[in-house]
Every structure is written in C-alpha cells, then in structure tokens.
Amino acid sequence: MLTHRHDTIIGDIPKDWQPKPLKSLLEKQFSGDWGADEGEQAVSVLRSTNFTDSGALDFSDVATRYFSPEKAATFGLKKGDLLVERSGGGPEQPVGRIGFITEDLPDGTVSNFVQVLRPNPEKVDPDFLGWVLYELQRTGIIERVQQQSTQMRNLNWRDYQRLLLPWPDIDEQRRIAAALKLADDAIAKAKAELEATRELKRSLMQTLFVFGMPGRHSDFLATKIGPVPKDWNIKKLGEIIVSCQYGLSESMAESGRFPILRMNNIDNGIVNANDVKYIDLDDATFELFRLRAGDILFNRTNSMEYVGRVGVVNDDMDAVFASYLVRLVADTSQIDPWFLNFCMNSTQVRNRYRRYATPAVQQANINPRSVSFA
Template structure:
C-alpha cells in the first residue's frame, strides 16, 4: 500500500439499517452496467414482491453493494432522497463526505484493479454464491489523491462513460426495432391474430442442454458465456468473459452459430433473458444458461425474438420459482411454453430482416469496443497516478 492509499474501511462505514415497513418509496434495481436504476423505468412495471416491508431504505449518496461483487455490481444512490432496495444488498455511507468524491470512489470500486482484489478474496465453492467477507472488503487499499484531483479523474471518466452509454443505447434501440419487426410480421403471440398453428417451444428444438458447472476464471483457452453476457435487449455482450480449459469442456457445453441461449436463473426481473449466438467461433456456456438448438424445420432467429417478446417474458416470470432469493426456470419448463409456429418460409423472411438490423448495429459495436478499451486504459492510468 502506497503512502497515498487508504483502506476502504477508513472511507466508508455500514449505514444504519432501516426497513421500508409501510413507507411508499421508489423501488430501485441493481444492474451491472448502469448501477442503480428505477425499477419502474427499466422494466416498465413493478417486478418486486408485493410485500416490500423488509426492503432496505437507501438515502441519496449512500453506496449500495450487490452481487456478484467481483463483477462490479455496486453503485451510489443518486436518484431519490430516499428509495428502497432488495434486503440482500449491503448499504454503506461515507465517513467524511468532504474528503471523498463519490464518483471517483465508485469508478475505483468497479475498476479492474478492485475487481481483481475481490476475485482473489472471494470465499465459498458455488460460483454465484461466493461472497466477500466484510472485513476483507474494508481492507481494500484505495488510492486517495487530493479531493480536487479525485473530481478531475471522475470527470474524465464520466466523459468516456457517457459516450459508451450512448452507443449501448443505440444498440438497444435497434434491438427494439427487431421486436417491432417481429410483431409486424407475426402479430402479438398472446393473441396470435394471424392464426398460426400453436405448438410448444420444445417442438422447435433438437436439444435443450444446461451449461457447464465448471468454475470459469480469467485463464483458459475457451471463452465462457455467462448470464451477464446476455443483455436485457436480447443481445450478447462479449465483454467481461471468463475462460475454461479445453479439458473442462465437452461438446454439450459448446455453443455454435444459431444456438439460442436462455438465462434460467437470475433475479426475478432478469430471469429468462435470451439471445442468439451468431459468431463463427465455438464458445462454452455456463450452468445458469440453457442452450436451445433449433431443428431444420424452424429458424433460431424466430425463436430468439419470441423469447424476447413481452408475452414470453410475462409467461416466463409467471412460471419462475424462487430458490435462495433467485428466480429459476428449468429447461423442461421453457420447452412447455406455447408458441405460434409460422411457416418456415416466413421465419426465414424474418431472419433476413434481422440480418439488416444486425448490420446496422455493427458500427456501434465497433465504436463501443474502441471506447471500452479507452475507458479501461484511462482507469489504469487514473488509479496508478498518471492520468
């Protein structure tokens, strides 16, 4: 630890525990990319349980730490004077707000340097259940330049982060366009206005397999797709990959172009995220995902768009079961969902339209990748004292 470092425990302390009780406060959800977001804005409806009395109150300026912490799931609350979050989250506050920039501290706590520290210290044997003991979290060394320098660093990172967010928003909007094309061609699956024959998702498949339970890490020769690589808009985000060795991966745990990946375990609002894999390279997929491989009589683009429709998401959430605070849907249940089945020619026509949408996304993805590299470089320099 350098002379300008401080231990995190000298910067933050646990916030006083306050339960929501009967208070009517905004409900916030934690996301990996955007931190805390208004649940009503993100999901267009309430997805928290009806009884929020046990939810924790978080005041403006307090730090909320979710899980998995080794993927930077944490954020300062900047949206409301007071709001509520899941009781599973930890809430912290600054010991002296006049000495620390919240923006600077959040960027550091989500930086590669901090994430590497968390990963090295996690305890437990089950990947998504591993935790970081409080005393170890508070022992994290934090570089602490003067407050003015902290604010300057945060402002620089803000500029690039804003550009990244705009690119991601453009990609998401094009994803919404894909759903509009789906509804225009096939109608709302809930009503099936064009009278397509109705079957089950399983009728379209040749297999539905769970992913590998092997623990992925930062070393290995085969990339592994995990639940956080599937976005809420139905895209695959190929950043923040982990890896397995070829000896740990069998054929049933590999994804090839045209496979649809389904997120079977997540928070209640995110369970059921789905995306189609379109790249030529084979990659592995983790155990919280299900690989849906479509038969020659159906098209994977149609299945992926169906699973990302509002109708399918409502069905998925209604059939999910809560296990240890996480919503779960198994492969058998996914295959039981009713689905209109248009002729293969119509499905292929839809796939052709999606190809054009994907082509429109590509320049945004390329620019986003460049911005991400710049952001990572700036983080490294900022927290090494050379920005």
C-alpha cells in the same frame, strides 16, 4: 498494516502531485442508521440496493424507515457527499461501490451498511475524489482492504481511510472531474438511445410476428398467440427444429480448455462470449457440444424473470454450453434460425411458452419437451 508498492494505492503519480490519505481530505464522515419498521417520523433511507456499478444512485426503490423526530432532525445529505458501500458485495463483486449525491437531500439518510463521506471542498473536488474511490472498486484494488464474512464482504474501515490517493492541485482535479463527467454523460446518452432502440424493436416484434408487414395482409386467422395472416403456415415448434440438446453439467472453473457459456451469455436475443467460465473436455465431447452459427440457446431454469430467455449464435464459437441451457437447431429447409429466434423473443410467443414454467426452490423450470410440442 497496509503498505503501498507505489506512490499511491492506484499507482505512481506525476512528480508535482502528492499522495494524501483519504481521511485527510474529508470534512466529515458518518455511518447510517436502518431505523425501525414503525415509528413517529418516516425517513427515506438509501441502502446497498440503491448503488449501481456506474456511480449513479438508483432512486426507484428507496426504503422508508421510521425514527424519532429528534433523530430524524439530525439527518440530511448534501450535494457533493459520497456514499461508500461499506458492507455487501457478492461472490464475484467486491464491496466498496460509490454513490454520488448530486443534489441536497435534507430529509434523507443511509442505512448502517453505508458510510457517508463529506469531502473538504478547500482540499479536494468532491467529484474528483469520488472517481478516485470509484476506480478502487472498479479495478478490484479495493479487495486489499476488505474482509470476507459469511455471505458478505466488509471494508476494513481503518485501512480504507489510510489509503494514499493521488492529489493534484485543485484546478487539475476539477479539469479531470469535468472530463470524466463528459464521458459519463455520453455513456448515459448512448444508453438512453440504445434503450429507445430496443423499445422500438420490441414494439415491431409485437406487431410483425402476428400481423406481418403493414398493408400486405387483409385476412387473419385466430391462433393461441393472436391473429396471424391467413396465408401463413402455422406449425408447432417441434415441427421446425431438428434437435433439442441439453448442455453439459461438468464443473466450471476460471481456467480450462474450453469456454462454457451460461445464462448471462444470452443478452437481448444474442449469444455472446463475455465473462465466461471454463471446462475441461476431450476433443470428441467438445465437438458434440460446440456452438455453431444459427444455434438457438434456451434458458430452461432460472428465476421467473429470466427463465425462458432465448438467444441465437451469430457465428461459430469455440465454446460449449451449460446444463441449464438447451440448444435448439432449426430445420433450415422450413425456417431461418434468426427469424425463429426473433419470433421466440417476441412478447406473444414468449408469454405462451412461459406458461409452462413450473416453480421450484428459488427458481422456475420449463420442460423443453413441453415447449417443443406446445
């Protein structure tokens, strides 16, 4: 039986709050149904792929499944319902993500890997309860009530329902939920502004790297990536880099002497040190592979969506890089590394070198030699 070291599964709570088991705060709960590939009535079915890490549901790819009219008549999701990812997750992601239903979906339902919780509004604010359950998954506390099967994680639903949760009075619940919604709205606005800025940057890159600064050039020369100003120098990549070095293939771990960067450490053209693994190396090997400002990392092996991802190292890093990454060092007498990085991230150039990607089992590969002399 699951035990609590504190007042609730999350921790100790104020003296005027109470701990309440999840099950006691629900008006109703039910599991989903995946339906059939064909049938009489089409129904929209939410599944694990519609969950996000933020609690918002992604409706861009909702499955259509088929049921009898009698079965379909029993479906429907209400504003305030909470969806719980009961089975799923992954090697580094616990199961138990939460999805908020923000408006009535009278004809919708969920798959058999998802559980619907309908909070009792007389006992608990639905948004407050949703954020409490969200915190269980976000912090990894949820791992105490999950079981691992082959390639999948499953919630122990009996223990999950018995979890003691913080339960202030309803007015305080609403105030807490409102404060979290304000923060969530601010995050959503910032993300939208960031994406708009990135789109502007992509648009500028598509123009500046082939036409130059507006109004400065009138004569253009046709090249494989499109017209470029006639007075620009045109060179192959291999002519403006001084070295092309493959990364390390040693085993990685959660701890070790040095951080080792992977594909996920290249984001929007920049190399970062977020969520790193570690590797044990002698000092001489570390110095040979240590990343320095201006280095460009090229992702040579991945899915077709991510192969060829490129990022620049902004500052010297006490880190090395994995074998499926390649370090390109620019000849700074000819080209600025940051300019080269932006150029390689432009749509025209990236589409050009991605032509060299060859498919393999579940991934694609780009031979750096082909790119260097393309």
